[in-house]
Amino acid sequence: MTTAPVRIALADDQGIVRAGLRALLERHGIEVVFEAEDGAQLLDRLAATPVDVVLSDIRMAGVDGIEALRRMRERGDTTPVLLLTTFDESELLLRATAAGAQGFMLKDAAPEDLRDAIARVAAGETLLQPVSTDPVRARYQYHASEAPRENFTDREVAILRLLAGGYSNKEIARAMFLAEGTVKNYVSVILDKLDTRDRTRAVLKAITLRVI
Known part of the structure; x- marks a missing residue:
């Protein structure tokens, strides 16, 4: 085939x-x-x-x-x-x-x-x-004190990668076979771990800190 x-x-x-x-x-x-x-x-x-x-x-x-x-x-x-x-x-x-x-x-x-x-x-x-x-x-430097508060799970890293691709919570839920509310909770945890308030800054910081 x-x-x-x-x-x-x-x-x-x-x-x-x-x-x-x-x-x-x-x-x-x-x-x-x-x-x-x-x-x-x-x-x-x-x-x-x-x-x-x-x-x-x-x-x-x-x-x-x-x-x-x-x-x-x-x-x-x-x-x-x-x-x-x-x-x-x-x-x-x-x-x-x-x-x-x-x-x-x-x-x-x-x-x-x-x-x-x-x-x-x-x-x-x-x-x-x-x-x-x-x-x-080099442009987005973060000090050791600004490192993630906790380690990321494999699922959180996968969601971060989809966030970096511009996917909405609904699209991430469909791609990962999760409920949209579950994805929303994951995103909140990710933002908290990275100490950021929005998705774009979270992605930039995750790249800088080599999380993704």
Whole structure:
């Protein structure tokens, strides 16, 4: 029995980059359902043509990758988004994580790594650290006194990873086969352990402290 290829949407404002990525991905068994030259076109096409994963450049003229991602989540589109990035975009990575990105890939990543990342994101994984997180850690320093009050359970770490992917309590409950109220309780415990008041700060602090 053959496995159906992962179906993706490819967004980049440079035609030659899109052509190169399409050729590379199709050689590795990934189906590029459609291309978009900016975030606005991506949103229009997604509304009519669902895909398994969106592969998008962060920096695009007009509606960029992060803004497109934000609008997707606002309209209830939970399609996993894998963003193409470079090492010098740590600030953008923080914004993208808060907006609901499932992961990041370097533009010069090996073809096999890109293929595997797309497959993992399509399967529901969150790739939080495919690029250097040192700039993030340097910007958000925490002292030993600010370490988590208690150790995290495996389930709490799993929920933190889903929070980093922008999932709502309802979506986390569905993914982990838990009641929504149970997830809400877990999130409260996580925020308390990290001594933070909101989910975004909790994710940033968890990354910095190497909890996730």
